[in-house]
Amino acid sequence: xxxxxxxxxxxxxxxxxxxxxxxxxxxxxxxxxxxxxxxxxxxxxxxxxxxxxxxxxxxxxxxxxxxxxxxxxxxxxxxxxxxxxxxxxxxxxxxxxxxxxxxxxxxxxxxxxxxxxxxxxxxxxxxxxxxxxxxxxxxxxxxxxxxxxxxxxxxxxxxxxxxxxxxxxxxxxxxxxxxxxxxxxxxxxxxxxxxxxxxxxxxxxxxxxxxxxxxxxxxxxxxxxxxxxxxxxxxxxxxxxxxxxxxxxxxxxxxxxxxxxxxxxxxxxxxxxx
Amino acid sequence: xxxxxxxxxxxxxxxxxxxxxxxxxxxxxxxxxxxxxxxxxxxxxxxxxxxxxxxxxxxxxxxxxxxxxxxxxxxxxxxxxxxxxxxxxxxxxxxxxxxxxxxxxxxxxxxxxxxxxxxxxxxxxxxxxxxxxxxxxxxxxxxxxxxxxxxxxxxxxxxxxxxxxxxxxxxxxxxxxxxxxxxxxxxxxxxxxxxxxxxxxxxxxxxxxxxxxxxxxxxxxxxxxxxxxxxxxxxxxxxxxxxxxxxxxxxxxxxxxxxxxxxxxxxxxxxxxxxxxxxxxxxxxxxxxxxxxxxxxxxxxxxxxxxxxxxxxxxxxxxxxxxxxxxxxxxxxxxxxxxxxxxxxxxxxxxxxxxxxxxxxxxxxxxxxxxxxxxxxxxxxxxxxxxxxxxxxxxxxxxxxxxxxxxxxxxxxxxxxxxxxxxxxxxxxxxxxxxxxxxxxxxxxxxxxxxxxxxxxxxxxxxxx
Ligand SMILES: Cc1cc2nc3c(=O)[nH]c(=O)nc-3n(C[C@H](O)[C@H](O)[C@H](O)COP(=O)(O)OP(=O)(O)OC[C@H]3O[C@@H](n4cnc5c(N)ncnc54)[C@H](O)[C@@H]3O)c2cc1C
Ligand SMILES: Cc1cc2nc3c(=O)[nH]c(=O)nc-3n(C[C@H](O)[C@H](O)[C@H](O)COP(=O)(O)OP(=O)(O)OC[C@H]3O[C@@H](n4cnc5c(N)ncnc54)[C@H](O)[C@@H]3O)c2cc1C
Ligand code: SF4
Ligand code: SF4
Ligand code: FES
Numbered sequence: 257x258x259x260x261x262x263x264x265x266x267x268x269x270x271x272x273x274x275x276x277x278x279x280x281x282x283x284x285x286x287x288x289x290x291x292x293x294x295x296x297x298x299x300x301x302x303x304x305x306x307x308x309x310x311x312x313x314x315x316x317x318x319x320x321x322x323x324x325x326x327x328x329x330x331x332x333x334x335x336x337x338x339x340x341x342x343x344x345x346x347x348x349x350x351x352x353x354x355x356x357x358x359x360x361x362x363x364x365x366x367x368x369x370x371x372x373x374x375x376x377x378x379x380x381x382x383x384x385x386x387x388x389x390x391x392x393x394x395x396x397x398x399x400x401x402x403x404x405x406x407x408x409x410x411x412x413x414x415x416x417x418x419x420x421x422x423x424x425x426x427x428x429x430x431x432x433x434x435x436x437x438x439x440x441x442x443x444x445x446x447x448x449x450x451x452x453x454x455x456x457x458x459x460x461x462x463x464x465x466x467x468x469x470x471x472x473x474x475x476x477x478x479x480x481x482x483x484x485x486x487x488x489x490x491x492x493x494x495x496x497x498x499x500x501x502x503x504x505x506x507x508x509x510x511x512x513x514x515x516x517x518x519x520x521x522x523x524x525x526x527x528x529x530x
Numbered sequence: 531x532x533x534x535x536x537x538x539x540x541x542x543x544x545x546x547x548x549x550x551x552x553x554x555x556x557x558x559x560x561x562x563x564x565x566x567x568x569x570x571x572x573x574x575x576x577x578x579x580x581x582x583x584x585x586x587x588x589x590x591x592x593x594x595x596x597x598x599x600x601x602x603x604x605x606x607x608x609x610x611x612x613x614x615x616x617x618x619x620x621x622x623x624x625x626x627x628x629x630x631x632x633x634x635x636x637x638x639x640x641x642x643x644x645x646x647x648x649x650x651x652x653x654x655x656x657x658x659x660x661x662x663x664x665x666x667x668x669x670x671x672x673x674x675x676x677x678x679x680x681x682x683x684x685x686x687x688x689x690x691x692x693x694x695x696x697x698x699x700x701x702x703x704x705x706x707x708x709x710x711x712x713x714x715x716x717x718x719x720x721x722x723x724x725x726x727x728x729x730x731x732x733x734x735x736x737x738x739x740x741x742x743x744x745x746x747x748x749x750x751x752x753x754x755x756x757x758x759x760x761x762x763x764x765x766x767x768x769x770x771x772x773x774x775x776x777x778x779x780x781x782x783x784x785x786x787x788x789x790x791x792x793x794x795x796x797x798x799x800x801x802x803x804x805x806x807x808x809x810x811x812x813x814x815x816x817x818x819x820x821x822x823x824x825x826x827x828x829x830x831x832x833x834x835x836x837x838x839x840x841x842x843x844x845x846x847x848x849x850x851x852x853x854x855x856x857x858x859x860x861x862x863x864x865x866x867x868x869x870x871x872x873x874x875x876x877x878x879x880x881x882x883x884x885x886x887x888x889x890x891x892x893x894x895x896x897x898x899x900x901x902x903x904x905x906x907x908x909x910x911x912x913x914x915x916x917x918x919x920x921x922x923x924x925x926x927x928x929x930x931x932x933x934x935x936x937x938x939x940x941x942x943x944x945x946x947x948x949x950x951x952x953x954x955x956x957x958x959x960x961x962x963x964x965x966x967x968x969x970x971x972x973x974x975x976x977x978x979x980x981x982x983x984x985x986x987x988x989x990x991x992x993x994x995x
Contacts, residue, residue: 282748283748291741297796337704340702340741340742469805470790473767473927475784475787475790476771476783476787481778509778512780516801517806519801520801
């Protein structure tokens with residue numbers, strides 16, 4: 257069992273979770289993730305590492321289904337059943353490049369260790385975060401600390417640029433000599449950014465989120481097709497070249513359990529709230 | 531000499547029609563009377579050939595004689611001298627190819643039911659409350675790390691803790707047992723049995739660390755900074771696919787995923803447990819081994835109307851145990867032998883809906899000595915299905931070799947060892963079980979563990995590699 261040190265809602269539906277751990281930090285690198293299981297009956301789910309030290313690790317998660325609802329109800333002092341990591345391949349380290357880093361929903365939090373690493377390696381980092389509205393944007397100060405440029409996008413225009421990632425990214429790559437684009441967030445965002453940069457051929461690294469179970473390469477549920485080849489997201493990824501990903505397959509595979517997920521959540525809510 | 535009883539004492543089991551509706555164990559095990567009756571069939575040979583068939587050298591006539599004399603405690607003690615997991619081996623060992631195959635009775639009659647008796651003694655012990663822990667040996671001050679809590683790793687742990695070494699097991703998953711827990715289904719091996727044995731090892735002083743993925747959480751080299759010796763028993767967990775069109779459609783599983791969801795994650799109890807599994811109505815399981823039988827029988831229990839076992843050779847070549855094939859047949863699994871899937875077709879939502887197969891015939895023997903299946907031209911046909919489970923084999927997971935450059939591996943990513951000692955190419959590291967052999971058996975993994983433990987103890991005492 258692993259002790260919860262902190263669990264707080266950062267913005268509606270998005271939470272920070274800090275768990276006691278003395279082993280995960282040792283080899284942790286930017287871009288890696290952990291697997292958590294809320295309780296003995298819980299599912300194993302992957303969450304990106306946002307921060308780590310010798311006593312704890314933290315993650316940012318979005319409440320969507322049963323597992324994340326269970327995590328969202330945790331209080332300091334509670335315990336979770338599983339914490340395993342770090343897992344996956346770390347973000348490839350590059351130097352002296354101009355990189356645009358894009359984050360949405362939980363990916364805003366997941367960007368933090370990656371831009372920190374990019375910055376430390378002497379890259380020029382432009383961070384772009386997006387949300388529906390200003391009240392859903394978070395961690396601007398933390399992200400600014402490692403960014404040379406910083407932009408916000410809201411769909412309703414309450415903060416920063418009004419509109420979509422489309423307009424901003426298209427414009428940005430046109431005006432700047434960008435070497436690389438890096439994206440963290442939901443499948444839609446990673447897909448969209450990859451399509452935006454495809455015509456220009458700018459290398460675009462995306463953090464994917466296929467369904468996982470063990471996350472050690474044992475089950476194969478996380479397979480994604482990259483450049484025509486089947487890869488295991490948990491050990492070969494989770495970051496891949498967005499121009500090589502078979503998005504139709506990924507999007508379809510994310511929905512394998514959609515009916516079960518809905519019934520699981522209603523079952524959980526019934527049990528919890530009666 | 532006692533009169534020879536030609537037939538094994540029968541073991542009662544759940545009727546086929548009933549058992550496909552639950553995940554309870556199929557055979558019930560012997561009663562005391564039945565066990566004694568079966569034990570008395572043993573001729574107590576002076577030179578017991580049966581023992582040559584047991585990779586861990588159990589004193590077979592010895593423990594059987596104790597059962598015959600109703601000394602069940604003595605019998606289990608005798609078994610445990612050599613085997614830390616008798617309740618497991620009594621159930622899943624391929625006895626017909628090992629101990630029982632070499633029983634003298636087997637030449638003319640049915641062999642003694644060695645496995646069933648082993649199971650009986652172990653199950654009897656479980657009804658007697660917590661097994662007593664032997665007196666703690668004098669600590670040697672040496673620290674051993676075991677990677678993987680499968681049957682191999684558990685054997686090494688049991689042997690080395692008895693010798694006074696400090697033992698820590700690092701396990702990637704959240705539960706111990708390896709394949710015994712994530713792979714072999716409840717109806718064949720109840721998980722409480724494995725947990726009881728692991729609990730016993732913990733009470734003996736073995737430290738088990740879960741959620742620790744060696745190669746990621748720490749590398750072998752990092753572990754060797756803190757430990758005097760390492761045993762790698764990480765199994766063969768990398769699932770193979772056939773690389774045919776449509777394998778990434780929704781509804782196409784690897785056997786590992788299917789079984790892990792159902793067993794380790796208890797998806798058969800969804801939604802009380804959170805992990806879901808597809809309850810397919812028309813299921814095709816590809817492959818002819820124990821793993822395929824387990825998948826097919828699981829699919830039936832999850833409510834499938836029709837489960838097809840698709841195998842490219844003939845029934846005779848099936849590597850699964852006869853008992854498993856027989857159980858699967860009884861339960862209604864349909865065997866499509868001499869059949870090979872060539873592609874899967876999906877619907878507009880990327881869900882598998884059909885499978886195209888080709889008929890095969892047997893040609894010349896191949897390297898394995900079995901006749902090679904060759905496709906029959908223009909024999910393709912299409913079957914409607916909604917779930918596929920691919921159980922065609924697996925190889926060792928590359929996480930540890932990739933992060934341990936001086937560890938020598940073979941063609942399939944298997945770790946190379948000296949079979950006499952279990953030593954790898956890396957000083958201080960031993961390995962055994964499926965990570966060395968590819969998919970093998972529980973008892974071979976345990977035998978490897980025993981060999982390695984002996985060599986590790988030598989090294990820890992002498993410091994000589
Ligand atoms: C490598 C990797 C890293 C990841 N990192 C993070 C991270 O850092 N933070 C994070 O938040 N997530 C992350 N994810 C995604 C995260 O693992 C999933 O969000 C999580 O598994 C969801 O689990 P759940 O049980 O809460 O939701 P599930 O029940 O699995 O639900 C999943 C999907 O079903 C849908 N759904 C559920 N219930 C309903 C309903 N009633 N009606 C309609 N639709 C519904 C949801 O929209 C959701 O998309 C990562 C994934 C991967 C693979
Ligand atoms: C479905 C199925 C049915 C079977 N049926 C039978 C049967 O009836 N009879 C029989 O004799 N054999 C059977 N086998 C084969 C038998 O289970 C294996 O040969 C045996 O379990 C191998 O034991 P092991 O200790 O080498 O490894 P495993 O049992 O595979 O255990 C390895 C352990 O190491 C852990 N691990 C892996 N990588 C790491 C890492 N990097 N860090 C930490 N831990 C790690 C794994 O999580 C696992 O717990 C079956 C196998 C399967 C899959
Ligand atoms: S451990 Fe296996 S091979 Fe050895 S006696 Fe028992 S059943 Fe037979
Ligand atoms: S060979 Fe058969 S009869 Fe002889 S001791 Fe072994 S089990 Fe008994
Ligand atoms: S999650 Fe099981 S192999 Fe990737």
